[in-house]
Every structure is written in C-alpha cells, then in structure tokens.
C-alpha cells in the first residue's frame with residue numbers, strides 16, 4: 001500500500017512530541033492525506049540515549065541516509081541551534097523534500113533564505129512552531145490576515161519566562177526553583193540562557209517582524225532585556241498594587257519606521273497580556289480592519305509545539321502534495 005514517509009531530525013521534547021502526535025492521530029492524518037502517514041527515520045546525535053525504539057522506525061546518526069532516501073517526502077526538524085540544522089534543511093529542500101521546523105534560533109537567522117529556496121524548488125516550508133508554541137500565529141498571519149494591515153504587536157513569546165514569573169508570584173517560588181520546574185516540564189531549552197535573557201523572545205519577534213512588515217529594524221539598536229534580574233521583592237510589590245510583571249516583546253510601525261522593544265514590564269489588570277499566565281504565550285495585534293486581536297495558548301512544551309508542526313504538515317499535504325499527485329485529492333473515508 002502507498003504510504004507517505006516522513007523523517008524527524010532530533011528526538012528530544014519536540015521530536016518525541018511529533019512522533020506521538022503522528023502516531024496517535026493516524027486515522028485523522030490518513031483522512032487528510034488519503035494514504036497512511038508513517039515515520040520512517042529518526043535522526044539523533046547520541047544513540048546511547050535512545051533505548052525505547054519504535055518498531056519499523058530507523059534510528060540513525062547519519063543525515064546523508066535521510067537525504068538519500070527518495071521515499072522520505074517530508075522532514076520535521078527539531079534539533080537545537082543554527083548548525084547543522086540550517087545545512088540539513090537547505091539540503092533537504094534542494095533534494096525536493098518538504099521541510100517543517102521548530103528551530104527559531106536557526107530560522108531567525110536563515111528563514112528568509114530557506115523560504116526563497118523552498119519557493120525556487122517548489123517545496124513546502126512550515127515554521128509555525130518557531131513562534132509561540134502551539135498558537136497558530138504564523139499560519140494566521142500568512143493565510144487569514146491577507147487584507148488586514150498589522151500596525152503593532154505586543155506579545156508574550158517565551159513560555160519559560162512567563163512560567164517563572166507566574167510561579168514566583170503565585171507560589172512564592174525562588175527564580176532557580178521555578179526555572180528547574182520549567183526545565184523538567186520541557187519548556188526551557190537545555191541551556192536556558194536564551195529563555196531568561198530575552199534572546200528567545202527576540203528570535204521569535206524577528207520572525208514575526210519579517211512576516212508582518214517584510215523588513216527589520218536595526219536590531220543592534222534594540223535593547224533586549226530578559227527576566228533574570230527580576231527579584232521576588234519586585235514581583236511582590238507589583239502584585240500588592242494590583243499589577244503583574246510580564247516579559248513583553250513589541251514591534252510597531254510608526255511613521256514608516258519600525259520600532260522594537262523586549263523587556264519585562266509592569267502591567268495593570270486592563271492590559272491585554274495581564275491575564276496570560278504560566279507557560280501560555282499571547283500575541284496582541286492592532287490591525288486596521290478588525291481592530292484589536294489577541295491570540296493566546298500554550299507557548300512551549302512537547303504537544304503544543306508538535307501540534308504546530310503537524311498542522312504545518314497538513315497544510316503542506318493539502319497545498320503541495322495533492323498537486324504533486326503524491327497523495328490522493330479525495331479525502332479517504
């Protein structure tokens with residue numbers, strides 16, 4: 001029987017989430033693709049760490065074997081950092097494979113080039129999971145806000161920071177204990193520096209900025225402040241006056257110039273981001289037709305991130321693979 005074969009690069013929190021979502025929703029995916037979707041290969045770095053192996057799935061450390069396998073049509077990338085992720089995805093696109101990534105550090109640096117390359121080779125490229133976890137913000141901006149112009153975005157884009165700030169305020173946890181919990185829940189990166197120093201939110205803001213304004217401010221002039229210096233005392237004082245400290249990333253187009261800011265801010269109960277708690281993220285947009293629009297939901301973790309990647313996969317199946325005749329055009333029943 002004809003099958004749609006995919007590979008997963010990286011098998012940590014996100015890669016395992018993708019595996020689970022693909023396996024647990026096989027019937028729905030078969031309805032969408034018209035043929036069964038199967039994971040053929042999983043690329044890892046340290047084979048000694050991976051003992052539970054799924055039947056029929058090949059675990060490998062050899063990327064070339066993924067690239068050279070003509071049966072693999074779609075590659076999910078969930079490894080850490082710019083390289084080798086960028087080189088891998090570049091080669092996959094050139095080999096005619098559709099790609100889906102969660103890797104914001106890589107995508108904020110190379111996304112434009114990869115998008116152009118994907119257009120040139122007529123393959124799909126999904127990157128919704130790079131920004132705000134499970135919130136479908138990229139697909140919403142790309143496909144659902146075609147006429148609306150977005151003038152300003154204020155957002156909570158780092159799940160770890162919001163989780164820590166909430167846990168310190170609600171439960172009186174220390175910063176270090178809250179960070180440990182965020183790590184054990186799979187929210188924080190294995191090196192959490194980018195999370196707590198604001199760079200992870202900066203990466204996501206860059207991806208949004210490119211998509212919304214098709215240009216970038218001079219980022220070297222933009223101050224990027226994280227939450228690592230926020231004291232329990234400051235959180236308590238703000239709470240006593242009815243306010244909450246939130247880590248807010250903003251971009252705005254004012255008189256033809258893009259301005260940006262990434263920093264913790266004290267917000268009152270009337271602020272659209274005040275009620276966003278725990279690992280949740282939110283993107284509050286000012287648009288010229290709808291007016292104010294806020295999307296919120298889980299911003300990190302295995303399943304929200306895997307959900308964004310698998311939704312990208314479904315979009316690629318519908319937009320590219322049906323036209324290629326790789327999958328059926330009539331929904332399976």
Ligand SMILES: NC(=O)C1=CN([C@@H]2O[C@H](COP(=O)(O)OP(=O)(O)OC[C@H]3O[C@@H](n4cnc5c(N)ncnc54)[C@H](OP(=O)(O)O)[C@@H]3O)[C@@H](O)[C@H]2O)C=CC1
Pocket residue numbers: 009010011012013014015043044045046047049077078079080081083084102103104105129130133186187188189190299300301302305
């Ligand atoms: N965790 C989250 O909530 C979210 C994460 N992301 C992004 O998704 C990506 C993955 O994150 P996460 O799953 O949390 O990270 P983990 O650290 O849990 O997992 C990373 C995986 O990548 C593998 N890996 C690293 N380098 C290589 C390499 N050179 N070749 C092959 N495999 C490699 C590791 O292999 P091994 O296991 O063998 O060491 C590991 O399985 C990151 O870019 C992250 O920023 C995006 C949204 C949310």
Ligand SMILES: N[C@@H](CC=O)C(=O)O
Pocket residue numbers: 130132133157158159160161187188189195200299300301
């Ligand atoms: N470490 C990130 C994971 C999702 O992008 C976060 O905490 O937001």
